[in-house]
Amino acid sequence: MESLRISRPFDAHVHLREGDILKTVLPYTADVFFSAVAMGNLKEPISTAEQVRVYREQILSALPSGSNFMPIMSVMLQKNMTPEILEQTFEAGAQVLKFIPAATSTNSSASNGVTIPELRNYYPVLAKAADLGMIFSGHWELARDAGNVEIPELERERLAIPWLRGIISDFSELKIMVEHVTTAEMIEVVKAAPDNVAATITAHHLMLEAKDVMDPSGRIINSLNYCKPVAKTHRDRMAVVETAVSGHPRFFFGSDSAPHPISAKRRIPPAAGIFSDPVALSIVAQVFEERGFLNRMKNFTSGFGPQFYGLPISQETIVLEERYWRVPESIDGIPVFMGGKAVKYQIVS
Ligand SMILES: [Zn+2]
Structure with missing residues (x-):
């Protein structure tokens, strides 16, 4: 029986929510x-220093007793953001400037959010983020074309590439994250980029393809697998898997x-998002093992992320054992x- 001991891992992208859901999912x-x-x-x-402080407190006070878990706080790039506000949030503990293009994901409203083309108006904010050593974490999906026509979900990541390239070439001192890569093309962009650019890979994008989520017409057939960016083709998933197991330090x-909640996943259209942390590492281990690279998992989950974020690698360890278990259908609904x-x-x- 295989067992694997690795340094305690780092999750470079998680939605812990607030209130009762926070208490349920945080452990x-x-x-x-x-x-x-x-x-x-x-x-x-979260767009002000005060909100950063309050949310940090909320997370810390919901932690199981004795936990030394360290949340990395983020602030959202919203319409009101200025270099001054960004600096205040940094002083309040925010290390990440998070960009979710307007109206492309949960709680990224069209009214306060910034679109990808509007990023050019926030160059002073990005320059400040670079000065402060903050990480610019982006959800790179273009929702609307130049004629303001909505872009199909499967095309959004690819069509964001020219815009991302512009940001990469204009900000050589800014640490830029390409969150949850799902396409072979975006992976190539990150590989070709300089060392200040890195990408995250999720557990579910190692497993899912578009056919697991929607029919060929784009109608959602499994809302539980629906997230943004939506899973893409087989070829794309293979690129995600190969890159994850390749040992590239910027992935x-x-x-x-x-x-x-289940009610939000069942409504039409369903809420976008997959609750994966209870099973994520098990899936990652399975995928790395299938490819014959279980020995590389520790860098992917516990080494490269802290390295890019400037964090120490954890001295504590966890053990994964080869032992089948059944994932619960749901936890507290x-x-x-x-x-x-x-x-x-x-x-x-
Ligand atoms: Zn996210």
Whole structure:
């Protein structure tokens, strides 16, 4: 029986939510990961220093007792953002400037959000982020074309590439994250970029393809697998898998674990997001093992992320053992990714 001991991992992208959901989901992140980047797209998106402080306190006070989990705080790039406000949020503990283009994901409203083309108006903010050493974490999906026509979801990441290239060439001193890569083309962009550019890969994008989510017409057939960016073609998924196991130091784990109550996942259109942290590492282990690279998993989950973020690698460890277990369908009314299925690796300590 295979077992694997790795440094406590780092989740470079998680949605911990707030209130009761926060209390339910937090242990699944905090008991496993030594640290995680807590995204700030709350009902009221985090955009001020005060909100950063309050949310940090909320997370810390919801932690299981004795936990030394370290949340990395983020602030959202919203219309009101200025270099001055950004600096205040940094002083309040924010290390990540998070960009979710307007109206492309949960709680990124069209009214306060910034679109990808509008990023050019926020160059002073990005320059300030670079000065402060903050990480610019982007969800790179273009929602509308130049004629303001909505772009189909499967094309959005590819069509964001020219805009991202512009940001990369204009900001050589800014650490730029390409969150949750899903296309072979975007992966090539990140590989070709300089060392200040890195990407996260989720567990669910190692497993899912568009056919697991929607029919050929784009109608959603499995809302539990629906997230943004939506899973793409087989060829794209293979590129994601090959890149994850390749040992490239600028591709590392970020779960994008994004819990929603079952009612929100069942409505039409469903809420976008997959609650994966309870099963994410088991899936990653299974994928790395299938490819014959289980020995590389530790860098992907525990090494490259902290390295890019400037964090120490955790001195604590966890052990994954080859032992089938059945993933719960849901936890407190929140559906879990791969719920009801058996997965091969279990975290035993
Ligand atoms: Zn996310």
